[in-house]
Amino acid sequence: MPTINEKLTEEIRTQAKALLADGTVAAVIGYSRGSLPMTVKPTVVRASEDCGKLVWNSFCVLNLANYLPEVLKSVEPPRGPRDPKPEGPLAKVAVLATGCWSRNIVVQTQEHQVDRDRVVVLGVASRGMVSRRKVEEQFAGREILAVEEFDHDLVIKGADFEEKINRWSVVRDNCQTCTRPDPVLVDVRIGEPASERKNPNPFQQVDKIEEKSSDERWAWFTSEFSTCIRCYACRNACPLCYCPTCFVDDAKPQWVGKSLDAVDTGLFHLLRAYHCAGRCTDCGACESVCPMGINMRMLTKKLNKDVLNLYGMEAGMQPASPLPLTTYATDDPQKFIVTEAKAVKEGE
Amino acid sequence: MSKTNKTSETNMTSETNETDTWEPKIIAFLCTWCSYAGADLAGVSRFQYPPNIRIVKVPCSGRVSENMILSALKSGADGILVSGCHPGDCHFISGNMFARRRSPLLGNLLEFVGIEPGRVSFSWVSASEGEQFAEIVKTVTERVKALGPATRLIKKIDQAA
Numbered sequence: 001m002p003t004i005n006e007k008l009t010e011e012i013r014t015q016a017k018a019l020l021a022d023g024t025v026a027a028v029i030g031y032s033r034g035s036l037p038m039t040v041k042p043t044v045v046r047a048s049e050d051c052g053k054l055v056w057n058s059f060c061v062l063n064l065a066n067y068l069p070e071v072l073k074s075v076e077p078p079r080g081p082r083d084p085k086p087e088g089p090l091a092k093v094a095v096l097a098t099g100c101w102s103r104n105i106v107v108q109t110q111e112h113q114v115d116r117d118r119v120v121v122l123g124v125a126s127r128g129m130v131s132r133r134k135v136e137e138q139f140a141g142r143e144i145l146a147v148e149e150f151d152h153d154l155v156i157k158g159a160d161f162e163e164k165i166n167r168w169s170v171v172r173d174n175c176q177t178c179t180r181p182d183p184v185l186v187d188v189r190i191g192e193p194a195s196e197r198k199n200p201n202p203f204q205q206v207d208k209i210e211e212k213s214s215d216e217r218w219a220w221f222t223s224e225f226s227t228c229i230r231c232y233a234c235r236n237a238c239p240l241c242y243c244p245t246c247f248v249d250d251a252k253p254q255w256v257g258k259s260l261d262a263v264d265t266g267l268f269h270l271l272r273a274y275h276c277a278g279r280c281t282d283c284g285a286c287e288s289v290c291p292m293g294i295n296m297r298m299l300t301k302k303l304n305k306d307v308l309n310l311y312g313m314e315a316g317m318q319p320a321s322p323l324p325l326t327t328y329a330t331d332d333p334q335k336f337i338v339t340e341a342k343a344v345k346e347g348e
Numbered sequence: 349m350s351k352t353n354k355t356s357e358t359n360m361t362s363e364t365n366e367t368d369t370w371e372p373k374i375i376a377f378l379c380t381w382c383s384y385a386g387a388d389l390a391g392v393s394r395f396q397y398p399p400n401i402r403i404v405k406v407p408c409s410g411r412v413s414e415n416m417i418l419s420a421l422k423s424g425a426d427g428i429l430v431s432g433c434h435p436g437d438c439h440f441i442s443g444n445m446f447a448r449r450r451s452p453l454l455g456n457l458l459e460f461v462g463i464e465p466g467r468v469s470f471s472w473v474s475a476s477e478g479e480q481f482a483e484i485v486k487t488v489t490e491r492v493k494a495l496g497p498a499t500r501l502i503k504k505i506d507q508a509a
Contacts, residue, residue: 208413217378218462247415255415261505268417270457274414277453284493302460306453324455328437328445337448338429338456338471 003151006285008056008124008191015122015188019078019094022047026075026091029064030168038132038145044071046348053271056096057149057239058109058130061288064095069113071095098126100283102183103316107279110323119250119302125194128175129170130154133293135170139163174297177202184316187277198295203305209298209306221266228265229259229294234286234296235272240279247271273299276305278324323337332345351410372426372492375484377412379444382433382474389478397482398489401429409470410434410443414454417468421442422503427492431484434472444472463500466491 002010016028032043032053040059042239044067075091097105102121106116138142139156148155154170156163168176179202182194189212201207232248235241247255247270255262256271273296281299287297307313310333311326321327384405409432411479417428430451431463432444451470459465471487473481477491 050449072354214462214464215460215463217460253419255419262504263422263501266461266501267422268419270461271414274454274457277450278478299457300459303457306456310452311449325446325449328442328449330445332445332448333452334448334469336470338449338469338487 003149004127004191005057005149011053011190012054012056012124015190016045016054016094017048019049019188020045020161023096024092025067026296026342027066027071027093028054028122029071029093029095030122031060031064031096034059036092037144038130038235042067044074055253056078056087056124058127058154058171059132060096061129061131061172061285062237063101063283063285064097065106065108067235068077068093068095068105068108068119068239069242072118078080090115090118092120093121094122096122096124096187096190099126099178099180099182099184099286100126100281101239102185103180103281104283105185106316107281107323116258119187119323121183121185121187122190123183123188125192126175126178126181127181127194128171128178128181129288130167130170131172131288135165138165138170159280171282172288173205173286173295174282174301175335178206178282183185184319203301206298206302206305207258209302211264222262224298225265225296226262228260228269228294229292230265230268232288233291234294237289238276239283239285239288240276241272242292247275250318264328269294269296272296273303276300277303278313279315280310296320300330349416354486354495364506370497372400372489372497373424374401374427374429374488374492375425376422376429376431377406377409377416378403378405378433378473379411379438379439380405381409382408382437383431383481384472386431386477390391390477390481391498392475393478395479397485400427400489401485406441408438408440409447410438410440412447414450417454418501420465421498421501424498424502426495426498427469427488429469429471429485429488431471433482434474437474464495466495467498471482472474474475 012030017026020028028045030043032042033055034040038059040055042062042064063273071093077086093185105114109116121300142158144156144158146157153164153165154167156165177199179197179199209220256267260284282304284297307324311324378387409430412478418439420428432447435445438444455468471484473484
């Protein structure tokens with residue numbers, strides 16, 4: 001009997017083939033098999049006969065929305081920066097999207113990076129993606145040569161061992177706390193829709209750090225980010241980072257030094273997270289691609305918590321309203337504002 | 349801006365050694381239309397306020413980005429004060445409202461990573477509030493003095509090498 005993911009793979013291939021064959025879309029963004037166990041490659045398929053290489057499994061950790069603006073540009077007829085937009089409708093692009101990725105597409109639409117009319121969303125309900133790191137930690141010192149996936153278990157195979165582990169136990173932290181596995185945008189449905197998951201406190205990991213004292217939090221921050229090698233994989237994997245010149249590349253003024261100095265790496269992570277405030281959907285791509293295993297997601301998650309508590313907004317959930325930091329209310333909280341009334345009182 | 353930071357950094361290192369006579373260095377980003385004029389009025393009216401603030405004139409409090417605030421901290425500022433027009437009085441209609449939206453997010457994030465609360469403050473001062481400006485500077489300076497010299501997120505060039 002085929003597993004859930006085998007069925008989804010088959011459905012993705014059929015739908016992609018149909019969309020490409022009848023010319024609805026010029027390209028499909030999906031995944032193909034990776035060269036190592038537990039890896040997949042983000043792939044752009046442009047011909048219907050290539051659809052057979054598309055796959056879907058529990059290791060699709062990268063956010064495909066990241067590639068959407070670029071692929072959309074690639075299917076447009078070539079033109080210079082000052083040339084007028086070509087007349088008539090432009091070619092469309094189909095993209096696979098789970099809950100968080102589809103919310104990123106909403107954010108990209110709100111920020112005018114993506115034209116919603118040119119995107120065909122192949123909506124897949126996410127079952128939670130597996131963290132390769134978590135699996136490798138369980139098999140420390142042993143080389144994993146192949147991983148076979150079943151609905152609720154993974155079978156890990158090496159040269160001299162074969163072990164079965166529970167799939168959910170190695171699912172990424174952000175997927176375990178996720179409440180919205182089902183895409184918010186669906187043009188073509190793949191598989192069955194998923195219901196909203198119940199999670200009384202999705203911010204539990206953040207709360208744990210908040211409970212600590214200021215000194216302990218500083219100790220946590222410095223040790224967590226001390227191993228950063230400034231490869232910027234977290235930035236490059238993020239669908240929110242599309243600035244032509246990133247603040248880390250600015251030389252005049254140089255906001256963040258380019259060295260591996262602890263303060264520079266700390267500032268890089270603070271600013272990177274802050275730039276995602278109100279836009280991050282907690283897709284976990286940054287953490288998944290980090291070669292050093294840094295949990296930089298804690299910073300963006302903290303900002304997500306504040307944006308939700310202070311402004312009642314969640315990225316990608318309110319397509320009609322502006323992004324939280326591009327708008328304001330007359331009664332916004334004033335926690336950090338020193339008012340003169342307070343100043344006079346404290347001065348007395 | 350970078351010039352101000354550099355000066356504060358060199359002075360900082362020499363001053364932190366003498367803990368008894370330590371005086372905090374506070375970078376104040378003042379909007380040119382209200383708070384800067386308020387500071388001016390405080391001076392013209394001879395209201396006394398602590399000489400710990402170093403003023404950076406900005407076109408609007410909404411112009412002050414997190415880059416500037418963190419850059420000032422990195423360069424050794426003990427405290428930051430961002431001050432703009434009162435809500436509703438912004439010269440650009442809503443710049444200070446956007447600044448207010450952003451302020452708790454940055455403040456909370458800095459607290460989250462272990463920066464002491466009170467290092468970064470925001471305030472509203474109008475052009476006619478010279479006395480209030482002096483009061484706010486007093487409060488902020490006292491707060492930062494109570495916290496002591498900043499030790500976190502400061503880039504020390506000699507140690508980095």
